[in-house]
Amino acid sequence: MKGCGKSTLxxxxxxxxxxxxxxxxxxxxxxxxxxxxxxRSRLSLVxxxxxxxxGSVRSNLDPFGQAPSDVVIxxxxxxxxxxxxxxxxxxxxxxSIQEGGNNLSAxxxxxxxxxxxxxxxxxxxxxxxxxxxxDSASDGLIQRxxxxxxxxxxxxxxAHRLHTIVDADRVMVLDQGxxxxxxxxxxxxxxxxxxxxxxxxxxSRQHAAPxxxxxxxxx
Numbered sequence: 137m138k139g140c141g142k143s144t145l146x147x148x149x150x151x152x153x154x155x156x157x158x159x160x161x162x163x164x165x166x167x168x169x170x171x172x173x174x175x176r177s178r179l180s181l182v183x184x185x186x187x188x189x190x191g192s193v194r195s196n197l198d199p200f201g202q203a204p205s206d207v208v209i210x211x212x213x214x215x216x217x218x219x220x221x222x223x224x225x226x227x228x229x230x231x232s233i234q235e236g237g238n239n240l241s242a243x244x245x246x247x248x249x250x251x252x253x254x255x256x257x258x259x260x261x262x263x264x265x266x267x268x269x270x271d272s273a274s275d276g277l278i279q280r281x282x283x284x285x286x287x288x289x290x291x292x293x294x295a296h297r298l299h300t301i302v303d304a305d306r307v308m309v310l311d312q313g314x315x316x317x318x319x320x321x322x323x324x325x326x327x328x329x330x331x332x333x334x335x336x337x338x339x340s341r342q343h344a345a346p347x348x349x350x351x352x353x354x355x
Contacts, residue, residue, distance in 0.1 A: 142294045142310060146262055149292075150179060162260070180253035184265040186245040188237030193222050194229040197252050209255060215285040216251035217277055218244060243274020250281055261286055263293045267300055275300075298339050307332055 147153050148160065151172060160167040167175065189196055194209065203209050209229060213219040221244060225231030237245040246266055253261055263282070267275045279300060282291060295301050302321050309317035309324075309331050317324055317332055324332040 142264075144313065145310070146181075146264065146292075146294070149260075149262065150176060150181070177256070178259045179262065180256055180258035180260070181262045181264065182246060182249045182253065182266045184268050186237065186249040186266075188233060188240070188245050188248065190235035191233055192227075192230050193225070193233060193248075196233055196248060197229075197255050203255060212251045212254040215254050215281070216247045217281050218247045218251060241270075241274065243270040243277060246270060246274070246278055247281060250278070250285070254285055258289065260290045260292065263291065263295075263300075265294055265296065267295075267297060298336050 144153070148155055149167075151167070154168070162170075189199070193213075197203070197209055197212065206229060210219060213222055222228065222231060233239065237248070240248065250261075261282075267278050270278065275297075283303065291304075293301050293304065301307055304321060306318060307321050307324055308315060311331075317327075317330060321332070324330055325336065327333055
């Protein structure tokens, strides 16, 4: 929902804006007391429209040449599930990437961004509608990468596709900057008249509607 506060929460986490009250703690540390370089070096963002630069695979993953070796870069690509794709481009890590990643699919661009986050050893990954522009096959691959490669990280997912958060440990339901519900998906689904439950049920009805019409047409 627009205006619910998700973008403000994300900007506050990266300290692009400073909170006017309250505090955010990461592993018991007040985030406002951490240096910006130290804080942001532990955070990664995969947005709805991934940021891809013209250049090479290497320059997209490691623009400042900080990776200790090519082996580490290839491992990040393997964990993201796109190492074979990079090999197929012909020149390995030096393969050309067009401006905006136009020689890659939407799903491949997202996975490249995830490989970049893995290479940075990010402890917190923010996914901002990261699968909203990809097909179902790419969506499935991205979800698998999140569950395996980022299993030891904190993953914050901003999503309208509710199936992307059904395996989450906790779900936050925000509206106009207020936290309305916060619990595991299973417990929220068990709340009669709950907001999250209502959203899931509405999404299920919308998903089932096309098949129902198809059945009527074929009858």
